[in-house]
Amino acid sequence: MASLRIDNLRKEYDKGSIVAVDGLSLDIADGEFVTVVGPSGCGKTTTLRMIAGLERSTSGSIHIGDDDVTDQSARERDVAMVFQNYALYPHKTVAQNMGFGLRMSTDLSKEERDEKVRWAAEMMDIEELLEKKPGELSGGQKQRVALGRAIVREPAVFLFDEPLSNLDAKLRTTMRTEIQRLQNELDITAVYVTHDQEEAMTMGDRMVILRDGRLQQAGAPKHVYENPANRFVGGFVGSPSMNFVDVTASTTGGTTTLASDDLTCELSGAVADDLPADDEFVLGVRPEDVAPASGDTGTGLTATVEVVEPVGSDNYIYLDVADQFIARVDSTVEPAPGESMAVAFDESALHLFDTDTGEAVA
Numbered sequence: 001m002a003s004l005r006i007d008n009l010r011k012e013y014d015k016g017s018i019v020a021v022d023g024l025s026l027d028i029a030d031g032e033f034v035t036v037v038g039p040s041g042c043g044k045t046t047t048l049r050m051i052a053g054l055e056r057s058t059s060g061s062i063h064i065g066d067d068d069v070t071d072q073s074a075r076e077r078d079v080a081m082v083f084q085n086y087a088l089y090p091h092k093t094v095a096q097n098m099g100f101g102l103r104m105s106t107d108l109s110k111e112e113r114d115e116k117v118r119w120a121a122e123m124m125d126i127e128e129l130l131e132k133k134p135g136e137l138s139g140g141q142k143q144r145v146a147l148g149r150a151i152v153r154e155p156a157v158f159l160f161d162e163p164l165s166n167l168d169a170k171l172r173t174t175m176r177t178e179i180q181r182l183q184n185e186l187d188i189t190a191v192y193v194t195h196d197q198e199e200a201m202t203m204g205d206r207m208v209i210l211r212d213g214r215l216q217q218a219g220a221p222k223h224v225y226e227n228p229a230n231r232f233v234g235g236f237v238g239s240p241s242m243n244f245v246d247v248t249a250s251t252t253g254g255t256t257t258l259a260s261d262d263l264t265c266e267l268s269g270a271v272a273d274d275l276p277a278d279d280e281f282v283l284g285v286r287p288e289d290v291a292p293a294s295g296d297t298g299t300g301l302t303a304t305v306e307v308v309e310p311v312g313s314d315n316y317i318y319l320d321v322a323d324q325f326i327a328r329v330d331s332t333v334e335p336a337p338g339e340s341m342a343v344a345f346d347e348s349a350l351h352l353f354d355t356d357t358g359e360a361v362a
């Protein structure tokens with residue numbers, strides 16, 4: 001295994017009219033599992049393909065360990081990629097699919113190659129599939145084979161391009177756990193691209209959020225969830241999405257209040273001290289931080305219930321505030337649509353973003 005360093009990586013298409021990746025820098029430590037997430041078209045796959053050597057960067061550099069691999073072909077780089085569509089050879093058996101890369105890139109004897117294939121098959125629990133052809137396998141089995149083929153080569157870096165998105169929800173969860181187990185056992189250095197923020201949060205030592213080819217934030221999932229760097233990250237990470245309300249700050253008699261037509265929020269302490277008065281902000285609060293309240297608590301609102309959505313142990317309550325405002329509450333809280341409901345949130349759960357730039361200010 002090895003570390004991976006990306007410096008100021010850029011990729012343009014169509015003579016520069018499309019900038020798919022825009023000045024991306026990342027340092028990935030040896031044995032670190034980094035997930036890359038962002039909306040469709042944000043440059044995830046292009047980034048991965050540049051690391052793999054399947055796409056040439058317009059500028060910037062890529063290092064694996066101490067080696068500058070920027071100008072190396074895919075074949076020269078010590079990386080293995082796992083694709084969404086498995087990319088198995090249909091006419092080769094599972095064992096041949098798994099051993100093929102070894103035959104091409106090493107001078108191991110047939111016995112040594114077979115030994116490694118058996119080891120990887122055991123790792124992926126697919127020993128009984130070794131003589132089958134891909135056409136005889138289910139989607140989940142194919143993806144196990146594709147993972148086995150990647151680990152058999154023991155590459156310096158693993159690259160995953162949405163490997164689970166063709167699988168059904170249950171199998172996805174199982175395979176997620178399998179990949180995490182592999183990570184624990186083999187301590188692999190990996191870059192894992194997904195559009196699923198939940199997958200990115202649960203699997204990554206660190207998650208990287210991209211938008212329009214640019215890095216928005218990189219950090220431990222919990223840190224990113226609790227301290228989104230900007231409004232975009234706040235809205236992208238977490239489900240259901242963070243609520244946003246435009247508010248104005250005002251200070252009277254030593255108390256700073258954030259207010260909109262629907263909501264008031266009295267601030268105390270450090271947040272208020274740092275906040276310029278008479279300024280406008282976007283207030284963000286996560287649905288899970290909004291709780292039913294009895295009467296006016298100083299931090300909250302009373303609004304009409306629009307929809308109550310049961311999701312098992314919880315209810316999502318859609319309130320008539322701003323564009324959308326959801327409270328995630330216990331399923332025993334069941335207001336009727338049309339009813340008025342008071343909710344509140346803790347000051348410590350608030351996020352404030354600059355109205356113009358979207359950057360977090362508190």
Ligand code: ATP
Nearest residue numbers: 013014018020039040041042043044045046047195
């Ligand atoms: P998705 O989640 O939909 O797969 P992504 O985040 O992986 O999206 P990319 O596939 O990396 O995004 O694409 C980034 C941008 O580059 C998009 O605007 C895309 O249209 C553009 N792009 C990608 N490949 C090419 C190409 N070969 N020629 C021109 N434009 C391209």
